[in-house]
Amino acid sequence: MKAITLVRHGDAAHAFEIREATKPEPAAGQVQIRVESFGLNFADVLARRGKYKDAPALPSVLGYEVVGKIESVAKDVNTLRAGDRVTAFTRFGGYAEYAVTDARAAAKIPEDMDSGMAAALATQYGTAWFCAEEMVHLHAGDHVLIHAAAGGVGTALTQLCKRRGCIVYGTGGSGEKLNYILANGADYAFNYKTQDFQAEIQKLNAMGPDVVFDSVGGMTFKKSKMMLSAAGRIVTYGAAEQMDKKNIFGSLKLLMDFGFTNPVFLLMKSQSIIGVNMLRVADDRPDILQRCLNNVIDLALKKEIHPHIGGRFKTDRIAEAHAFLESRKSTGKIIINW
Numbered sequence: 001m002k003a004i005t006l007v008r009h010g011d012a013a014h015a016f017e018i019r020e021a022t023k024p025e026p027a028a029g030q031v032q033i034r035v036e037s038f039g040l041n042f043a044d045v046l047a048r049r050g051k052y053k054d055a056p057a058l059p060s061v062l063g064y065e066v067v068g069k070i071e072s073v074a075k076d077v078n079t080l081r082a083g084d085r086v087t088a089f090t091r092f093g094g095y096a097e098y099a100v101t102d103a104r105a106a107a108k109i110p111e112d113m114d115s116g117m118a119a120a121l122a123t124q125y126g127t128a129w130f131c132a133e134e135m136v137h138l139h140a141g142d143h144v145l146i147h148a149a150a151g152g153v154g155t156a157l158t159q160l161c162k163r164r165g166c167i168v169y170g171t172g173g174s175g176e177k178l179n180y181i182l183a184n185g186a187d188y189a190f191n192y193k194t195q196d197f198q199a200e201i202q203k204l205n206a207m208g209p210d211v212v213f214d215s216v217g218g219m220t221f222k223k224s225k226m227m228l229s230a231a232g233r234i235v236t237y238g239a240a241e242q243m244d245k246k247n248i249f250g251s252l253k254l255l256m257d258f259g260f261t262n263p264v265f266l267l268m269k270s271q272s273i274i275g276v277n278m279l280r281v282a283d284d285r286p287d288i289l290q291r292c293l294n295n296v297i298d299l300a301l302k303k304e305i306h307p308h309i310g311g312r313f314k315t316d317r318i319a320e321a322h323a324f325l326e327s328r329k330s331t332g333k334i335i336i337n338w
Contacts, residue, residue, distance in 0.1 A: 002338075003061045003096035004318050009050035012322035018315065021061070024093065024100040026074045031103050033086060035068040038094040039119035040334040041152070042215075042238065045326045054279055056092055063094020065122035067115045070106075077103045084108050087118040087297070089126070089289055091282055095318070097338060104286040107293045110301070117300065120152060120307035120333035125296040126289065127278050128156035131235045132164075133295070134288070135274045136211055140165030145201065145209040145224060147216045149186060150177040150331045152310075153237070156296075157213050158184050159305045169209065171197050173328060180331045184308070198223045208232065215239075225261070230269050237276040308332030 003021040008014060026032045044062050047055035055062070070084045080086065080103055088106035093099050109118050131153075132138060144161045148154045149170025161168050162185040170181040171192045178189040188204065190197040202208060208227040214220060217239030224234055261273060281288050299305045310332035313321040318336060325334050 001097040004315060005059045006048060006062055007059050009048060012048065012319040012326065015048050016318050021096060023098045026072060026100050028074050028076055029102055030074050030100045031070050031077060031080055031106055032072045032098060032100050033066055033068045033088060033106070034071045035066045035094070035097055035099055035338060037067045037115035037119055037335055037337045038063050039065050039123065040321055040325050040336065041123050042325065045322060048322060061093050061095050063090055063092060065089055065119050066094045066099050067118040071098065073103065079103055080106060080108065085111055087122050089122050089282055091279065102286045104290040105282065107290065107297055109297060115337070116309035116312060116333060116335040117307045119335055121296045121300055122293065123278065124152035124333060125156040125305065125307065126292040127237060127276070128153050128160055129292045129296050130278065130281065130288065131213055131237060131276055132157055132160045135235050135276060136233050138164040138166055138211065142166045142210040143205050145169045145212045147171050147214045147220055149181045149189070152333045153215060155184055155308055155332050156305065158186050163304060169201055177331065198227050202227060211235070228271055231271065233272040233274060235274045235276060310334055312337060
């Protein structure tokens with residue numbers, strides 16, 4: 001089979017080669033999927049840059065989710081069978097014509113479901129569901145701040161929060177992204193490059209947000225924590241700001257920018273900081289993945305959520321797709337088709 005292989009860290013133009021690889025066979029509890037499409041996630045960019053410590057050693061095959069048909073299943077799998085069309089989480093290995101994964105990390109989808117939508121439902125909507133529905137409990141009227149609201153997870157979080165009747169504030173880095181954030185249902189949008197989102201939100205609501213979803217980290221996290229309401233919660237699920245750090249000193253500054261938190265101060269204001277790492281959830285609790293995946297597929301079929309596809313590329317344009325995502329000019333989900 002063919003696999004898009006990460007052969008060196010650095011710029012997208014020189015990082016990948018399409019190589020022949022051994023087709024993976026399903027181990028106990030696993031299914032083998034013939035891949036029609038896979039999605040890109042910002043963690044892929046970090047892995048390509050050598051900044052994602054959980055990534056496999058070079059040469060490696062990245063990829064967190066795939067869409068395709070099951071080719072074979074292990075003898076102990078009875079929930080899925082050959083021929084089923086699925087969307088699935090993969091613990092790397094998704095950038096290939098075939099991938100294997102735990103059967104609990106795959107879910108059946110209709111034959112006519114768009115492959116881009118199906119890929120978005122896995123990592124990005126699955127992450128958003130876990131953050132917004134399992135890590136916190138949203139109520140109608142809650143004020144919610146979503147950083148990077150034009151991205152794939154930000155898009156999903158906005159839709160899930162509006163579904164609960166929340167007042168949503170979103171941040172983005174350009175006028176085009178602010179328009180997208182508002183069109184996606186957010187009530188307010190702020191350009192973090194030209195506006196002080198903390199000051200702007202406190203003009204609208206002096207008590208601050210009840211919930212913050214943060215994938216940026218660093219000073220963005222610190223400012224969000226400073227403005228959090230009593231009984232507020234921050235869900236942090238990434239540190240995209242590390243992309244701008246070129247050396248160990250930049251990385252140390254990023255850690256310092258997060259600030260220091262004493263549990264006593266959280267207790268005094270009844271506040272919470274919740275960390276989410278879906279790779280760890282996948283490793284230790286695939287049953288949670290299955291629950292998240294089934295819930296977002298159900299909402300998509302009911303048309304209560306609607307993934308946005310920000311770009312579709314063929315496999316020979318993987319470098320272009322990576323560069324587009326890394327540029328932070330993309331919105332929604334980026335899809336690669338074999």
